[in-house]
Amino acid sequence: MSQIPARLFSPGLPAAGQDVVLLVEGKTLRILEPSRYLPERGIQLRRVGFDLKGLELAWDDGAGRHALQILDAQAAATLISALPPTLHEALAALALSGRKQRRARRLGWSALALFFATPLLMLGLFLAFADPIAGWIAERIPLEQERKLGEASFTQMKAELQLRDDSEGAQKLRELGQRLTQGSRYNYEFHLADKTEINAFALPGGIIVVHSGLIRATTRPEELAGVLAHEVQHVELRHGLKNIVKQLGLTGLWMFATGDIGSGLAGSAATQLLSLKFSRDAEREADAHGLDSLLRSGIDPRGMPDFFRILADKAGAPPAMLSTHPQSAEREQALRDKLASLPPVPAKPLGWQPWPPAL
Known part of the structure; x- marks a missing residue:
């Protein structure tokens, strides 16, 4: 009992x-x-x-x-x-x-674990494949949305820029830019900023700004053309857009992919865009494609590696545009090696004298 x-x-x-x-x-x-x-x-x-x-x-x-x-x-x-x-x-x-209850509990715990693990898994996948994912998403963002992002960023930085868009130097910028962007899907703007730093940058949607200090550092217009060809390719390859997609991570990617960028998200992205730098791979890609565009435009492509030689020869800290970029000498050599592998291409000098133009 x-x-x-x-x-x-x-x-x-x-x-x-x-x-x-x-x-x-x-x-x-x-x-x-x-x-x-x-x-x-x-x-x-x-x-x-x-x-x-x-x-x-x-x-x-x-x-x-x-x-x-x-x-x-x-x-x-x-x-x-x-x-x-x-x-x-x-x-x-x-x-x-x-x-049955034990099986149900195991399934329940598994579902709960999956629920909490999914964001981490998605984040891990995004970090592991950030470049191809960002590229895939960027190619699906409408051009008008990309343009709005670039304009929002440019509007925020205008207060710190003294633009000289009525100068002779700005006119030469536009002439070179139009020659390098014929047939592009973007409507480009080229601006000259009165700044002593040797710098130039491209914003999503086709806005390119060149500092007067960079033009003063050139010895002939073909060198400036090399810089512009490089910056134009940042736009054509959507490097800035891919940068901001990676920076935002998983937040807002769906809004970007569907082209539904709210004003708050666009403002945040524009603010972050000002501080982003292109990767070394992106810089090398823009160099290579920029060299090709010079060849297509009939502009002497040697101006691009020649400008890197000028930068490499300058003493002191590297210019702002090179702070996170491959070394000037390395980029110069890569461009000269590529030119050496090509048959000679006749290019008529631009012949703009005196140089540099009035800024």
Whole structure:
């Protein structure tokens, strides 16, 4: 005979139930105080408790629904081992139900783990394949949205730029730019900023700004053409757009991909764009494609490596445009090697004298 502590829930008892003792006597189950026998058939078994290691016996009689709960795991195990044969069928159903519950719990925990792991997984995939993902998304952003992003960025920086767009130097910029961008899908703007730094930059959508200090550093217009050809290719290859896509990460990519850039997101992207630098690979790519565009335009392509030689020869800290770029000498040599591999291409000198123009 086994005595097992339990809690009884029956009509007429408090809602919280009553502590009782269950006696297992051979083929019968009996409750002490109040004394009653459990029916031999019709008892349903189910697991209860926080960890589902307890056991409940439930049955119906003329007085209503009754339930006997054994929450202690060891006591429940003792009862299971002592249940009379009349409950073996219910015990088999309980075992099957337990397996289903455990399977459901495992699935639930797996789903929960996947829910929390998915953002990390997506972030990991984005970091691992940032360049191809950014390229794929950038190619699906409408040109008008790209243009808006570039214009927003240019508007923010205008306050710090003293533009000299009415000068002779600005006119030469536009002449070279128009020659290098014939047939482009972009409508380009070329601006001259009165700044002493040797710098030039391209914004998404076709806005290119050249500092007067860069033009003063050139010795002939073909060198300026080499710089412009490089910056134009940053636009054509959508390097700035890809940069901001990578910078934003997973946030807002869907809005970019669908062309639905809200004003807040566009403003944030434009602000970040001002501080982004192109990667070394992007710079090398713009060099190579820029050299090709010079050849197509009939402009002496040697002006591009010649300008890098000028930069390499300058003493002191590297110019701003080279702070995160490949070294000037390295880029110059790569361009000269490419030119050496090509058949000689006649290029008529631009012949703009005197040089540099009035800025």
